[in-house]
Amino acid sequence: MKVLVVGTGYWGPNIVRNLVEFSEVECIGVSDLDRAKAEKMVARFPRTRLAGPAPEAFGEGYDAAVIVTPVDSHAPLAEAALRAGLHVLVEKPLTRTSADAERLIALAEEKNRRLMVGHVFHYKPEVRELVRLVESGELGNVRYMDSVRVNLGLFRSDVNVMWDLAPHDLSIFEAIMKRMPERVSAIGACHVHHPTTPQETMVLMTLDYGDGCLGHVHVNWFSPLKQRTMVIAGDRKMAVYDDINPTHPIKVYDRGTYDPATDTPMYPALRTGETVSPHVKQEEPLRIQLREFFGAIAEGRAPATDGAAGLRVVKLLEAGMRSLAEDGRFVNVA
Numbered sequence: 001m002k003v004l005v006v007g008t009g010y011w012g013p014n015i016v017r018n019l020v021e022f023s024e025v026e027c028i029g030v031s032d033l034d035r036a037k038a039e040k041m042v043a044r045f046p047r048t049r050l051a052g053p054a055p056e057a058f059g060e061g062y063d064a065a066v067i068v069t070p071v072d073s074h075a076p077l078a079e080a081a082l083r084a085g086l087h088v089l090v091e092k093p094l095t096r097t098s099a100d101a102e103r104l105i106a107l108a109e110e111k112n113r114r115l116m117v118g119h120v121f122h123y124k125p126e127v128r129e130l131v132r133l134v135e136s137g138e139l140g141n142v143r144y145m146d147s148v149r150v151n152l153g154l155f156r157s158d159v160n161v162m163w164d165l166a167p168h169d170l171s172i173f174e175a176i177m178k179r180m181p182e183r184v185s186a187i188g189a190c191h192v193h194h195p196t197t198p199q200e201t202m203v204l205m206t207l208d209y210g211d212g213c214l215g216h217v218h219v220n221w222f223s224p225l226k227q228r229t230m231v232i233a234g235d236r237k238m239a240v241y242d243d244i245n246p247t248h249p250i251k252v253y254d255r256g257t258y259d260p261a262t263d264t265p266m267y268p269a270l271r272t273g274e275t276v277s278p279h280v281k282q283e284e285p286l287r288i289q290l291r292e293f294f295g296a297i298a299e300g301r302a303p304a305t306d307g308a309a310g311l312r313v314v315k316l317l318e319a320g321m322r323s324l325a326e327d328g329r330f331v332n333v334a
């Protein structure tokens with residue numbers, strides 16, 4: 001397998017570092033508009049070689065491409081790679097518009113190539129544990145999901161904080177709920193003004209799944225603290241996922257109003273039971289994501305986060321943008 005990595009800015013080097021571990025990858029081409037960045041990768045990692053600029057580099061004999069460039073370039077680069085006959089893994093979010101995502105999905109189908117989106121949190125062992133807790137019924141019915149993903153920077157000028165960070169939360173919510181919300185609302189503000197292209201640096205997004213089940217996402221580049229905390233509240237138990245707690249990232253609280261003796265909620269009495277921190281075997285999610293990409297290619301099947309999964313997240317971001325423009329009005333998800 002010959003793999004071309006396009007874009008070696010902030011995130012691309014993590015892809016190259018993980019690709020080197022795969023024995024089926026015999027050669028890694030590295031392409032960046034800034035040649036010095038690509039040269040640095042080639043000097044650092046074995047089995048890498050300097051590739052020409054994309055899209056021309058897609059014709060240099062590669063089997064697959066990983067697109068790790070700014071969001072606006074995802075669709076044209078992925079399209080060129082698919083047309084050149086390559087399997088394509090595109091970093092999140094898949095594209096800037098759902099029309100672009102739909103076009104890529106149709107093209108991948110036509111060319112019989114795999115199209116995957118890098119929803120890396122889908123592959124995190126902690127997220128798999130949350131999914132297991134919900135699927136096994138241990139948490140009961142999910143009543144709400146509340147996520148905080150904040151830190152200072154990294155400020156981007158090409159997208160706002162919602163396009164940058166919320167794809168992580170939206171893909172986790174999808175893994176848990178296995179369905180789309182019915183409506184999305186978002187309000188935001190720009191607290192740090194880029195001189196030419198100011199973007200929202202803080203967004204509060206609400207997702208309405210019907211039946212009172214809500215999702216909430218707070219993403220923010222202007223926070224003194226780095227926080228990555230998600231509460232999944234079920235009507236039997238509640239889980240808290242703290243992504244920056246290295247020893248106990250998940251805690252399951254046997255708390256609520258549910259009475260196991262009668263199998264009913266016992267409003268307004270509260271029940272406080274044990275708190276358990278399940279052991280989660282660690283593995284770098286990026287490596288699991290790449291293994292899924294190569295597995296899907298080898299087996300000729302859709303990857304777990306395929307083009308359709310990428311499209312669903314883009315649709316939620318588009319609905320969020322419409323709501324932002326209308327002061328937080330709820331927007332129905334198509």
Ligand SMILES: NC(=O)c1ccc[n+]([C@@H]2O[C@H](COP(=O)([O-])OP(=O)(O)OC[C@H]3O[C@@H](n4cnc5c(N)ncnc54)[C@H](O)[C@@H]3O)[C@@H](O)[C@H]2O)c1
Pocket residue numbers: 006007008009010011012031032033034037053054055067068069070071073077091092093118120164
């Ligand atoms: N999964 C994650 O946790 C995660 C984290 C960070 C970024 N990302 C995603 O990765 C992508 C890149 O983000 P980044 O932070 O690395 O951006 P970046 O701006 O730091 O790097 C992008 C690089 O792409 C290069 N580039 C642009 N167009 C190119 C072209 N046509 N050919 C070759 N190189 C080209 C630029 O020169 C730059 O070096 C984005 O989609 C972002 O959302 C994902």
